[in-house]
Amino acid sequence: MTISSGRQPLLDALTHLGAHAGKRASHARGYCAVGHFAPHANAAHFADIAILRDGPLPATVRFSVGGSDPAISEKTRNLRGMAVRVHGEHESYDMVLVSEPIFYAATPVSYLSYLEAQAADPNTGVPDPQRIAAHEQRHPDTLRLPALLASHAAPSSYACTPYHSTHAFLFTGADGVARPARLMAVPEAGTRYLSAAQERQLPSAFLEREMDERLLQGPIRFQLYAQLPAAGDPLDDPSMPWQGQERVPLGALLITALADTSCDFMTFMPTRLPTGIAASDDPMLRARANVYASASLARRR
Ligand code: HEM
DSSP states (O other), X not given: OOOSOSSOHHHHHHHHTTOOTTSOSSSOEEEEEEEEXXXXXXXXXXXXXXXXXXXXEEEEEEEEESSSOTTOOTTOSSOEEEEEEEEOSSOEEEEEEESSSSOSOSSHHHHHHHHHHHSBOTTTSSBOHHHHXXXXXXXXXXXHHHHHHHTSOOBSSTTSSOEEEEEEEEEEOTTSOEEEEEEEEEETTOOOBOOHHHHHHSOSOOHHHHHHHHHTTSOEEEEEEEEOOOTTOOSSOTTSOOOOOOEEEEEEEEEEEEOTTTTTTOXXXXXXXXXXXXXXXXXXXXXXXXXXXXXXXXXXX
């Protein structure tokens, strides 16, 4: 069913892979949570913005499973998402993060080719292996994330995986200098993937109940960091892992309760940034701004 306008090739390609009317064209399965963000005492040195100076601020969060199918099994070895909006007094800050340090493609052209290669051939009902092979030869950047996802089982909980921005952003510090960094959220519960037995035995939907039970013990915590690049780490390619090990602590994100469907019609925008944080020249990040705005409009129709 058509939910796209036809003016956004990337959105059209995602939609063609099976988007459902009224649902997100990507990360369709998910649910909402609420909590707050407590900045680290020194975070404003790194990024001189009100959100990092003020006390704990309310946050709306959406956890999701990648893909366009709202009924996708939560055991699927694909990306998990954590979208966060920190509600500042004057500005909000959206962080749209995924459970691996890299994304599918280096550029919008490469991502479009990847999505088109995954589409079912109308004659056979399955993707055309020759088209996939031709795509992979032209765009080897799109091989990295699928290999990483296949190398381990799905996270055993939304609370037990790190999340990453994959893009670099520019953070302007108290000294007026803008420094590139990627965002990462590190779970205090540690990183845990499903065991082989859990992959076989768990029902396809288990994550919400797991979170409900976990929240009975208290808030779920993530430490948010700015990951700094090492020399040579690319600032404009989310398909490449960074070697940089240095991290600046920005604060703690606490999830206190699940919130059902309250965020369903919110659009978390990777470019909704407070003054003091700017988008980098990453062409994927630039492309996302238009796509998410169009997707959101289409979803509300
Ligand atoms: C040009 C490349 C990309 C395109 C075309 C794209 C497209 C989309 C679309 C259409 C949605 C649904 C938006 C809505 O209806 O509100 C979405 C959601 C999402 N995307 Fe992307 N995306 C891209 C790159 C990325 C990257 C690099 C990341 C990694 C951080 C990412 C992570 C997510 C997450 C976590 C969601 C779910 C957000 C939510 O829960 O509301 N995407 N994407």
